[in-house]
Amino acid sequence: MENRLYLDGTLAGDYAPKTLALIKEILAANQQPMFKRTDEEMAAIKKAAHQLDFVGVNNYFSKWLRAYHGKSETIHNGDGSKGSSVARLHGIGEEKKPAGIETTDWDWSIYPRGMYDMLMRIHRDYPLVPAIYVTENGIGLKESLPAEVTPNTVIADPKRIDYLKKYLSAIADAIQAGANVKGYFVWSLQDQFSWTNGYSKRYGLFFVDFPTQKRYVKQSAEWLKQVSQTHVIPE
Numbered sequence: 212m213e214n215r216l217y218l219d220g221t222l223a224g225d226y227a228p229k230t231l232a233l234i235k236e237i238l239a240a241n242q243q244p245m246f247k248r249t250d251e252e253m254a255a256i257k258k259a260a261h262q263l264d265f266v267g268v269n270n271y272f273s274k275w276l277r278a279y280h281g282k283s284e285t286i287h288n289g290d291g292s293k294g295s296s297v298a299r300l301h302g303i304g305e306e307k308k309p310a311g312i313e314t315t316d317w318d319w320s321i322y323p324r325g326m327y328d329m330l331m332r333i334h335r336d337y338p339l340v341p342a343i344y345v346t347e348n349g350i351g352l353k354e355s356l357p358a359e360v361t362p363n364t365v366i367a368d369p370k371r372i373d374y375l376k377k378y379l380s381a382i383a384d385a386i387q388a389g390a391n392v393k394g395y396f397v398w399s400l401q402d403q404f405s406w407t408n409g410y411s412k413r414y415g416l417f418f419v420d421f422p423t424q425k426r427y428v429k430q431s432a433e434w435l436k437q438v439s440q441t442h443v444i445p446e
Contacts, residue, residue, distance in 0.1 A: 212237070214329075222337035224260035225253065240280070240302025260339050265393070267346035268333070270378075273325030276304030289407045291316040291353055316353055317412065321374060323381035330385040330392060342393045345382060349398035350374040351405070351412035356420060356427070364427050366418045371431040379444050397435060401426060 212233040219226045238245055279299050286297035296318035298306035308314070313321040326348070333343055350371055357364065375397065386392050402415035410421055416432035419425075438444055 218266075218333070218337065220256045220260075222260060222263065222266060222333070222340055224257035224339070227336075237303055263340060265342040265344050266333060266337070266340050267344050268329060269347035270326045270329055270345065271348065271350070271398075272319035273322040273328075274298075274306055274320075275308055277307050279303070279305035281305075287407065288318050291408070291411060293318060315350060317351060317408070319351070321350070321377070323377040326378050327381040327385050330382065330390040331388060334385070334388075334390040340391070342391050344394040344396070345392065346396050347398040348375075348378055348395070349414045351408070351414050353411065354402075354413045354418065356418065360427065365433070366427050366429040368429045368431050371416075371429070372434045375431060375435060376444060379438065383444065 212230065215227065215230040216234065219230050235245055280301060281299060283301045284297055284299045286295060288296040293314070293316045296306075308320055315321065326345075330343060330345075333340060352368065352370055354366065354368065356366070379395065382392055382395060397416065399414045399416075401417040402410075402413040402419040402421075404410060405412045405414075416429055416435060418427040418429055420427070434445075
């Protein structure tokens with residue numbers, strides 16, 4: 212519902228009955244009135260949906276919800292304390308991962324099937340979209356420099372390589388199934404400030420020693436370079 216609420220109007224020019232039914236259910240549970248749509252607004256939405264050049268997909272993790280009607284509560288894991296996240300919204304649902312789902316220290320699920328499902332949903336439900344680009348995808352990790360480094364030091368980050376391999380494979384599967392994916396952008400080129408995690412969460416293909424501002428190549432940068440040059444995802 213969270214995605215459809217935005218995508219239906221933007222990519223299809225109208226709201227699907229399933230989307231409207233979900234919105235009505237949630238608003239009723241929270242004793243809120245249904246929003247009104249004027250004919251002029253819908254005409255503008257339909258016109259805009261036919262003017263798109265592409266849709267950008269930012270995907271890092273998937274969510275699972277189960278029914279929840281208790282008090283709303285949100286605890287954001289901003290420091291990498293694994294298992295501390297809480298997300299419960301009255302009348303909407305409680306986030307609850309199935310058993311066996313791998314997660315990062317920030318409780319973000321590693322579930323490449325979610326990437327595949329999102330790309331195929333856009334392909335299936337929004338035929339007006341001429342092209343799809345994965346505009347953000349990557350994994351944040353706790354990383355540090357070895358005790359001794361030289362300008363030629365390469366930082367090992369096998370977890371990031373494994374993540375990228377799984378997600379790029381899921382994208383390749385979606386392309387084979389018909390999704391019109393035209394490009395992929397990894398997040399991010401180098402370690403940088405994260406708006407909720409400061410400098411503790413590293414996404415970069417290049418390690419940044421923040422006190423000295425020196426940069427070091429990570430193995431994932433060399434791996435992704437090989438993939439971009441060969442268009443082959445190593446086994």
